[in-house]
Amino acid sequence: MIRVVLPVHLRTLARTGKEIRVEVAGAVTQRGVLDAVERDYPMLAGTVRDRRTGQRRPLVRFFACEEDLSNESPDALLPDRVAKGEEPFMIVGAMAGG
Amino acid sequence: MGHSGRMTGVRLLVGTRKGAFILTSDGARKDWTVDGPHFAGWEIYHVNGSPAEPDRLYASQSSGWFGQIMQRSDDGGKNWQAVGNDFAYQGEVGEHLWYDGTPRPWEFKRIWHLEPSPTDVDTVWAGGEDAALYKSTDGGQKWEELTGLRQHPTGPKWQPGAGGMCLHTILLHPSDPDRMYVAISAAGAFRTDDGGATWQPINAGLRSDGIPDEDAEVGHCVHRLALHPSRPDTLFMQKHWDVMRTDDAGGRWREVSGNLPTDFGFPIAVHAHQPETIYVVPITSDSLHYVMDGKLRVYRSRSGGEEWEPLTAGLPQSHCYVNVLRDAMAVDTLDECGVYFGTSGGQVYASADSGDNWTAIVRDLPPVLSVEVQVLP
Numbered sequence: 001m002i003r004v005v006l007p008v009h010l011r012t013l014a015r016t017g018k019e020i021r022v023e024v025a026g027a028v029t030q031r032g033v034l035d036a037v038e039r040d041y042p043m044l045a046g047t048v049r050d051r052r053t054g055q056r057r058p059l060v061r062f063f064a065c066e067e068d069l070s071n072e073s074p075d076a077l078l079p080d081r082v083a084k085g086e087e088p089f090m091i092v093g094a095m096a097g098g
Numbered sequence: 099m100g101h102s103g104r105m106t107g108v109r110l111l112v113g114t115r116k117g118a119f120i121l122t123s124d125g126a127r128k129d130w131t132v133d134g135p136h137f138a139g140w141e142i143y144h145v146n147g148s149p150a151e152p153d154r155l156y157a158s159q160s161s162g163w164f165g166q167i168m169q170r171s172d173d174g175g176k177n178w179q180a181v182g183n184d185f186a187y188q189g190e191v192g193e194h195l196w197y198d199g200t201p202r203p204w205e206f207k208r209i210w211h212l213e214p215s216p217t218d219v220d221t222v223w224a225g226g227e228d229a230a231l232y233k234s235t236d237g238g239q240k241w242e243e244l245t246g247l248r249q250h251p252t253g254p255k256w257q258p259g260a261g262g263m264c265l266h267t268i269l270l271h272p273s274d275p276d277r278m279y280v281a282i283s284a285a286g287a288f289r290t291d292d293g294g295a296t297w298q299p300i301n302a303g304l305r306s307d308g309i310p311d312e313d314a315e316v317g318h319c320v321h322r323l324a325l326h327p328s329r330p331d332t333l334f335m336q337k338h339w340d341v342m343r344t345d346d347a348g349g350r351w352r353e354v355s356g357n358l359p360t361d362f363g364f365p366i367a368v369h370a371h372q373p374e375t376i377y378v379v380p381i382t383s384d385s386l387h388y389v390m391d392g393k394l395r396v397y398r399s400r401s402g403g404e405e406w407e408p409l410t411a412g413l414p415q416s417h418c419y420v421n422v423l424r425d426a427m428a429v430d431t432l433d434e435c436g437v438y439f440g441t442s443g444g445q446v447y448a449s450a451d452s453g454d455n456w457t458a459i460v461r462d463l464p465p466v467l468s469v470e471v472q473v474l475p
Contacts (some may be wrong), residue, residue, distance in 0.1 A: 007163075008445060009140065009163070010164060012137075012139075013164075013180060014139070020189055025445075041166070044183075047165055048164070050165075051183075057165060059162055078358065093163040093164070096162075096163075
């Protein structure tokens with residue numbers, strides 16, 4: 001299982017706690033994880049990625065293992081520790097605005 | 099219990115920059131219960147209820163971070179469920195003018211306004227930014243764009259107002275389901291006579307000195323339209339500057355600003371039982387978006403415009419610098435018409451006597467974006 005940490009507003013929307021766990025079939029990539037998140041929590045569709053283009057929304061960031069993976073290819077493999085469930089994939093609202 | 103034979107409730111649906119609030123009272127409209135915030139921390143541009151089933155509510159929830167969510171309640175706002183948020187532009191997306199005059203593809207940002215059907219609980223229209231009109235017939239799960247509006251031949255000439263290129267007003271004709279009016283900042287007002295398939299601009303008579311051709315077919319920054327159901331061919335308009343009216347369904351507008359101290363403003367509303375009694379909240383100017391002279395004054399005309407009187411009883415008359423946004427005023431349909439509005443300072447004011455006297459129901463909400471009122475059986 002892949003651990004995913006959601007930002008506060010998406011936890012409220014998905015009615016879940018800080019961390020969710022999703023099953024990813026195949027390679028553990030950003031796209032694979034986000035597909036699984038949207039499959040299990042359909043109300044999150046469109047909140048992290050643009051529904052049309054599939055691109056990360058501008059004020060959303062992806063962190064894992066103390067790295068900013070926001071601009072990595074959605075098909076690049078995520079760090080091994082994320083794939084093994086040792087570290088979470090973190091979806092973060094960018095620090096901006098009020 | 100009730101002092102008359104009939105118990106009547108009033109429910110205000112208030113959208114703010116940081117959540118939704120539901121304010122309820124009995125028919126006396128003196129004592130209010132405040133419930134909220136719902137969707138805390140999110141921008142709630144609009145909450146509106148179905149006239150066909152008042153406990154069916156729709157709420158437009160959005161955030162600069164996480165985009166557009168649509169919420170629905172089937173129990174008057176106690177419980178909510180997220181419904182469909184796929185607001186796709188259908189067919190050719192096309193381009194409109196950007197602020198700098200260059201072409202720019204339509205890009206969805208949020209839903210500004212929700213207009214539920216008066217007869218079918220599951221039918222609701224939604225007005226979007228960048229300007230488009232959507233319709234759902236399944237209680238908000240799926241949204242279909244009525245493309246005839248966005249693809250109007252003048253579309254490439256539409257340009258955003260300062261608040262974005264939003265479709266903010268949807269008026270349904272009270273008896274002819276094929277006729278609707280919408281307004282877009284800053285394209286103007288449009289009418290359909292075939293249920294939304296085709297649209298015509300209805301801006302003749304508007305003059306806007308902020309655009310190169312002051313009486314152009316489109317390009318006017320219409321802030322709000324209102325009508326009384328007994329006279330569906332008469333529309334009232336608060337334009338950027340100027341209060342206007344038409345008596346032929348938009349064929350021709352004439353200015354009725356009359357003796358207003360300033361005719362800039364956002365909301366306009368019509369009394370529930372007097373079709374020539376209308377309300378506006380004059381704002382100092384396009385560059386000073388707050389009330390004039392530090393005084394919060396609603397202006398009422400009992401003659402359909404031209405002659406206006408300030409309504410000040412219970413409203414702050416010094417050191418007040420709030421604004422009232424376009425969707426933040428509503429009237430109820432009780433025998434003695436109630437009038438309500440919310441401010442950028444977080445106050446929601448109510449009058450239970452057509453505007454003669456006002457009290458603040460709440461004073462410290464986040465900035466208010468919208469106010470709707472429901473009379474409950």
